[in-house]
Amino acid sequence: MKTRLLVACALLLALGCSQTPSQSLYQQLGEEAGIAAITDGLLHQIEHDPLIVGHFRDTDIPRFRRLLIEQLCELSGGPCQYSGATMEESHTGLHLTTRDFDRLVNHLITAMQQQKVPYSAQNRLLAMLAPMYPEVIDR
Amino acid sequence: MIRTSLVLLCCLLTLPALASSRVLATGGATSIEGSAGGGIVPWAVINGYGSDDEWSIQAFGTRVAVDDFTLHAAGLGYSWDNRWELSYARQQFKLDTLGGQLRQDILGIKYRITGQLLYTALPQISLGLQYKRHLDFDLPALVGARSRSGVDLYLAASKVWLDAIAGRNLLLNGTVRATQANQTGLLGFGNEHSNRHRLMFEGSAALLLTHQLAVGVEFRQKPNRLAFADEQHWRDIFVAWFVNRKLSVTAAYADLGDIAGLPSQQGWYLSVEGSW
Numbered sequence: 001m002k003t004r005l006l007v008a009c010a011l012l013l014a015l016g017c018s019q020t021p022s023q024s025l026y027q028q029l030g031e032e033a034g035i036a037a038i039t040d041g042l043l044h045q046i047e048h049d050p051l052i053v054g055h056f057r058d059t060d061i062p063r064f065r066r067l068l069i070e071q072l073c074e075l076s077g078g079p080c081q082y083s084g085a086t087m088e089e090s091h092t093g094l095h096l097t098t099r100d101f102d103r104l105v106n107h108l109i110t111a112m113q114q115q116k117v118p119y120s121a122q123n124r125l126l127a128m129l130a131p132m133y134p135e136v137i138d139r
Numbered sequence: 140m141i142r143t144s145l146v147l148l149c150c151l152l153t154l155p156a157l158a159s160s161r162v163l164a165t166g167g168a169t170s171i172e173g174s175a176g177g178g179i180v181p182w183a184v185i186n187g188y189g190s191d192d193e194w195s196i197q198a199f200g201t202r203v204a205v206d207d208f209t210l211h212a213a214g215l216g217y218s219w220d221n222r223w224e225l226s227y228a229r230q231q232f233k234l235d236t237l238g239g240q241l242r243q244d245i246l247g248i249k250y251r252i253t254g255q256l257l258y259t260a261l262p263q264i265s266l267g268l269q270y271k272r273h274l275d276f277d278l279p280a281l282v283g284a285r286s287r288s289g290v291d292l293y294l295a296a297s298k299v300w301l302d303a304i305a306g307r308n309l310l311l312n313g314t315v316r317a318t319q320a321n322q323t324g325l326l327g328f329g330n331e332h333s334n335r336h337r338l339m340f341e342g343s344a345a346l347l348l349t350h351q352l353a354v355g356v357e358f359r360q361k362p363n364r365l366a367f368a369d370e371q372h373w374r375d376i377f378v379a380w381f382v383n384r385k386l387s388v389t390a391a392y393a394d395l396g397d398i399a400g401l402p403s404q405q406g407w408y409l410s411v412e413g414s415w
Contacts, residue, residue, distance in 0.1 A: 120306020133258035
């Protein structure tokens, strides 16, 4: 019995040390506070990027922030439900180009780096966002 | 010369935005033939980090030192719109044991047909052409090469799978090349009997360990057309360090097989690339 407990503890420790999906992406992103910080970092980057800030001229930033946090939370397996429009709808009229998309990806990576999100978790999130490319571009 | 450079610079400055919006490492390295890719295989990626409506210029220098030969390659590239890539490379192949040298110039053009390396389910697919012209053709002619110049045409497909292995991103590339070249052109083009193109397969796999560091392997199938000596397939294992969007360094261990009758040519590959 004692041995079994020890083995179980060792296993738990091993799992805890490796970055296996035992920790959900939501947890790896730092849960609600971490996702809010990543979102704020991204917004800061956008605000200081003259090449894309123009697209967000007519955007209600507090609402955009709240919806983005909701979406990242839901995507990463957190206890939230995204209440915004579909990707196609929400990007219609923004006229985002592939260059804008590239820049947004870079800004998101920078924001995640600033929050010290592990590289593997960054890639897990990017893998979920990348397929949205055709729904977001040229609308 | 300075005047020409200044005029050229002014022309470049009037072009659309010089910027580098693409994600780090998506420009790959520059192959020994001047096209963006791995070290010995051209990929579907467009060199540099320019996205839509952006352009960039690249410069590279590479040295491959195997048992009995040393290859120096250097060149320039110009990319725009993440669509077109123009390149020039000069290769100097020193015959350390046999004596002498073989040089060739390579002009390359690449066009991205479709796909986005990171974003689309479909791989990024590009069509490329390399015009090669030998500068020391006496020796290749002596060993049976028919032509001083030749054209390689290739179709390449590249794709990155995000979060593919242990949370790392995996790049796979496959290239089909129609070529007349013997030892990539260093021993001229065609043989006594024919100058027809042959279809060859080339492939690369790379794993990004971090945003800045990639490790991988490459394979390049080669024809074997000259009777005087066997030509064999090439392969290498590499590590690439993307310092930032302006600088990358690639080191590799290459196995180039038999060359001109000298067996099992292996050695180190080192390449530095700058991008603006």
